[in-house]
Amino acid sequence: MRILVIQLRRIGDILVTTPVVGALREAFPESTIDFLAEPMGEPALRGLPGLNEAVVLKKEAFLRQLLDIRRRRYDWVLDFMNTPRSAQVALASGAPVRAGFETLGWGLAYNRRVSHNPDPRYIVEQKFDLLRALGLNPAPALPRLRLTDADFAGAGDWWKKNGLDRFPVRIGLAPAHRRPIRQWPERQWARLIPRILKPGRAVILFGGPGEEELLARLAAPHADRVFPIPPGPWRQAAALLDRCRAVASNCSGTMHAAVAVGTPTVTVYGPSMSEVWNPGRPPHRIVRAEGLACLGCRRDACPFRHECMEWISPERVASELEAILEGL
Numbered sequence: 206m207r208i209l210v211i212q213l214r215r216i217g218d219i220l221v222t223t224p225v226v227g228a229l230r231e232a233f234p235e236s237t238i239d240f241l242a243e244p245m246g247e248p249a250l251r252g253l254p255g256l257n258e259a260v261v262l263k264k265e266a267f268l269r270q271l272l273d274i275r276r277r278r279y280d281w282v283l284d285f286m287n288t289p290r291s292a293q294v295a296l297a298s299g300a301p302v303r304a305g306f307e308t309l310g311w312g313l314a315y316n317r318r319v320s321h322n323p324d325p326r327y328i329v330e331q332k333f334d335l336l337r338a339l340g341l342n343p344a345p346a347l348p349r350l351r352l353t354d355a356d357f358a359g360a361g362d363w364w365k366k367n368g369l370d371r372f373p374v375r376i377g378l379a380p381a382h383r384r385p386i387r388q389w390p391e392r393q394w395a396r397l398i399p400r401i402l403k404p405g406r407a408v409i410l411f412g413g414p415g416e417e418e419l420l421a422r423l424a425a426p427h428a429d430r431v432f433p434i435p436p437g438p439w440r441q442a443a444a445l446l447d448r449c450r451a452v453a454s455n456c457s458g459t460m461h462a463a464v465a466v467g468t469p470t471v472t473v474y475g476p477s478m479s480e481v482w483n484p485g486r487p488p489h490r491i492v493r494a495e496g497l498a499c500l501g502c503r504r505d506a507c508p509f510r511h512e513c514m515e516w517i518s519p520e521r522v523a524s525e526l527e528a529i530l531e532g533l
Contacts, residue, residue, distance in 0.1 A: 475513030
């Protein structure tokens with residue numbers, strides 16, 4: 206049996222789709238299981254247990270790759286993205302089973318359409334609904350990311366230069382978000398840092414291209430104990446997350462990466478639905494402005510005063526981090 210899993214983009218979305226591969230491998234141990242993603246997603250799939258091949262979809266060669274996918278003669282194509290492009294791939298595959306969620310218009314590309322369950326549940330469980338509709342019974346699972354020594358190697362000199370081994374406890378902070386509405390304010394991150402910098406601790410700041418100035422501002426008052434990560438590939442950042450005892454983050458791909466490497470997380474939620482985007486069980490913790498009527502609005506701009514983020518104090522986030530560090 207040959208199976209193709211489709212989730213084209215966004216590192217976080219690809220990571221939360223990886224448990225599908227493990228569930229399929231358990232159900233069909235002798236099958237061929239491939240995963241189709243755009244180039245940005247390949248690092249999240251490298252070395253994934255149970256996966257035969259990460260098939261990289263390049264937009265400039267889209268038509269040629271459709272022919273290649275059809276030649277592979279997949280038996281099942283499972284589209285977890287449900288966009289016009291991913292539906293085109295599913296339809297062009299010619300697979301006898303083409304499964305996706307009910308979507309007006311391009312959902313006609315699937316011959317196994319699954320209705321969305323309106324109950325808010327962890328996103329992995331929502332993706333598993335597609336497998337259940339095909340007769341599988343997947344066990345609860347979290348995203349998985351298998352790292353190697355090579356993933357950390359590029360940061361080795363930076364690590365030694367800053368003497369990070371001298372700190373028994375390293376706490377990761379991921380303060381940025383590409384959508385400002387989903388970002389806990391910079392001043393709150395700045396107030397959080399001195400609250401968690403107890404003896405024997407260091408803070409590692411995580412961010413990507415374009416976020417360097419934010420990280421530099423947060424690190425400046427604590428230059429000997431707060432360290433922005435060095436430039437490098439995505440898997441290098443994941444290897445640094447793996448070396449943290451806990452990570453505090455906005456709802457972002459960095460948080461999903463921390464979950465995937467097994468590092469406990471504290472995540473600040475406002476417009477995003479924590480029930481959907483967080484495992485919701487130890488060692489992962491949630492901070493949100495409980496009782497606020499507009500929580501989980503999923504908007505891209507706030508018509509009010511961003512209360513869902515503004516009302517969350519550094520003391521609350523620090524308390525949740527301390528609970529993780531103390532093993533509570």
